[in-house]
Amino acid sequence: MTYNFGISRLDELIGDIGGGTNIMVIGPPMSGKDDIINIVAYHGLIDNNAAVIVSTREPGTNVLEWFGHHDTNIPMDHIGIVDCVTRTLGFGAPDTENIKMASSPVDLTGIGVKISQFFEHFWMDLQLRKTRLCINSLSTILMYSNLPTVFRFLHVFTGRIKAANALGVYVIEDGMHDDKTIVTLKQLFDGMIEIREGEAGYQIRAVGLTPKPTPWFDYEIDGVNIILRG
Amino acid sequence: MIETGIPKLDDYLLGGIPEGKSLVYYIYPGVEGNVFGMQTMYHTVSNGRYGVYVASSTDPRMIREQFDEFGWNTDECGDRFIIVDAFSGLIGADSRERYVVSDPEDVNDLTQCIKQAMEDLDGPGVVVFESLSTIMDLCGESETLDAIEEWNQYAMLYDHAMVYNFTAWPYSEDTLLHIKEDICNSAISVGGISERVIFGQYFGILKADWMDVPRKCVLFKIVRPGGIRVYIPKILVTGPFNAGKSTFVHALSNRAVSVDRLGTTIALDHGHIDYRGFTADIFGTPGQERFDPIVKLLSGEAMGVFLVLDSTNAADFVRGKRMLEITMSFGLPIVIIANKQDLQGALTPEEIRKKLSMPTNVPIMPAIATNRDGVFEAFETLVDMVMEVD
Numbered sequence: 001m002t003y004n005f006g007i008s009r010l011d012e013l014i015g016d017i018g019g020g021t022n023i024m025v026i027g028p029p030m031s032g033k034d035d036i037i038n039i040v041a042y043h044g045l046i047d048n049n050a051a052v053i054v055s056t057r058e059p060g061t062n063v064l065e066w067f068g069h070h071d072t073n074i075p076m077d078h079i080g081i082v083d084c085v086t087r088t089l090g091f092g093a094p095d096t097e098n099i100k101m102a103s104s105p106v107d108l109t110g111i112g113v114k115i116s117q118f119f120e121h122f123w124m125d126l127q128l129r130k131t132r133l134c135i136n137s138l139s140t141i142l143m144y145s146n147l148p149t150v151f152r153f154l155h156v157f158t159g160r161i162k163a164a165n166a167l168g169v170y171v172i173e174d175g176m177h178d179d180k181t182i183v184t185l186k187q188l189f190d191g192m193i194e195i196r197e198g199e200a201g202y203q204i205r206a207v208g209l210t211p212k213p214t215p216w217f218d219y220e221i222d223g224v225n226i227i228l229r230g
Numbered sequence: 231m232i233e234t235g236i237p238k239l240d241d242y243l244l245g246g247i248p249e250g251k252s253l254v255y256y257i258y259p260g261v262e263g264n265v266f267g268m269q270t271m272y273h274t275v276s277n278g279r280y281g282v283y284v285a286s287s288t289d290p291r292m293i294r295e296q297f298d299e300f301g302w303n304t305d306e307c308g309d310r311f312i313i314v315d316a317f318s319g320l321i322g323a324d325s326r327e328r329y330v331v332s333d334p335e336d337v338n339d340l341t342q343c344i345k346q347a348m349e350d351l352d353g354p355g356v357v358v359f360e361s362l363s364t365i366m367d368l369c370g371e372s373e374t375l376d377a378i379e380e381w382n383q384y385a386m387l388y389d390h391a392m393v394y395n396f397t398a399w400p401y402s403e404d405t406l407l408h409i410k411e412d413i414c415n416s417a418i419s420v421g422g423i424s425e426r427v428i429f430g431q432y433f434g435i436l437k438a439d440w441m442d443v444p445r446k447c448v449l450f451k452i453v454r455p456g457g458i459r460v461y462i463p464k465i466l467v468t469g470p471f472n473a474g475k476s477t478f479v480h481a482l483s484n485r486a487v488s489v490d491r492l493g494t495t496i497a498l499d500h501g502h503i504d505y506r507g508f509t510a511d512i513f514g515t516p517g518q519e520r521f522d523p524i525v526k527l528l529s530g531e532a533m534g535v536f537l538v539l540d541s542t543n544a545a546d547f548v549r550g551k552r553m554l555e556i557t558m559s560f561g562l563p564i565v566i567i568a569n570k571q572d573l574q575g576a577l578t579p580e581e582i583r584k585k586l587s588m589p590t591n592v593p594i595m596p597a598i599a600t601n602r603d604g605v606f607e608a609f610e611t612l613v614d615m616v617m618e619v620d
Contacts, residue, residue: 103288116260
């Protein structure tokens, strides 16, 4: 069981990513990480994968709209969003087929339950055998909970990703955390997608998924495609 | 005793939690176990006692909405439903609650608030912690363990029962062992059945220091509204042709479908029942001999069996007994339904027992499935038998 990112030149360099892989996406603010993680989920959806997205920064409806806006033909019933935002804004929104509400980013127990429920639904009810879990972002969770707490949470769920042969992708803001935090969290991941600011915009590369890091590429986001240059 | 309100758990605990004692729901990550504490809280206050709910990871307004989702209206409980707000301080939000922990990361502040709430109650009640693990994350493992001992001792003074929802994240082994075995009078394991994903949930008693612990594991489902329901994934309904199996399945179920031709089941009946704290999926087999290969397929992994007989048709009883062999039901809990008791010539259950040479430990219960007479009594009997299996 293998996965790819849907970022063509990176995928060619990396080859297939094995099921059970956990990957950190780290980059500076405003570098398009939200789009990148949605695109990774999107390319799974068009390949008949399920996508579970934990959103700590955007209400679930906004995330869902992103997918609906970019492609009306994707199987919307394969998307599950754990919304950690809406209820913290004071809206008593009920769960829907696509969106389950967590009470807050502090409520890691609740977030974990909702992730598990989506995994069960996709595996048991829809018989989907490939699932992508995207957590956007760990930085928000780290604002509410300390490092050991978040580490314990991730320790459990990176393990669940391995058990389910799924793909886990976790976003973290560069420059927002100290080195100890990043080094501690890195232990849990099999590789990284790194983003940095270059001379002509932002650049991207993969680390830990090939014997040597891939070269840095300038990139541009065009709808559901990430176009690499250089 | 303070009842937990969880179906079967109170039976196993000999009535519930003795006043002054403590119970921890030891929940595996990813399992929706916090509902256990909520159900215990609501059950207590709806029975006229006091309840204190210590909110540590959810806004109190949201907590009331969460109770509403289960059909548990906290407004009706008036001032018997009390929230200690140990959340708002964490995000710098205002609180409307009477008891507010200004610094949720300070275990002493939390302790002071909880003690005050306990003192103020007019009688014995229950103190439920929404998430002990969140408190532990905020205040530290050893500090929280010390505080639990203090809270439990204080509860003893006032005869309150203490109930903790604890998610067993990978804390230190000592901490997990302490929570599971030492710090509370009783511990209930709330776990998940997992292979690639968690696809089922169960609870069982790990410890209760006022009794011998029964070695039982109970599957459960959570329904909204309703709460925790003991779940029986498969009950088989079998019996000869035209005994009334499909009618029985439909009479028992909240919703059911049949695959039939001209009223005769040719593949299966499937129904789902939600009744008095129990939920079950019911599978009915065809009765004609030519469908016996399907019957074999349908009967695997059943936890209990109804054998439906037409009480007016003794000639088919042998076929009924044969169907128990085909479904390999011997050894499973079996209830025989003496159906069509309203028809002339219907044999009584005892007459049927003699004709079948059935031992007395197999209940034979009279029923008229067409008007639901006796079907729920039979269900309760079978459920009791299934729950008695170790």
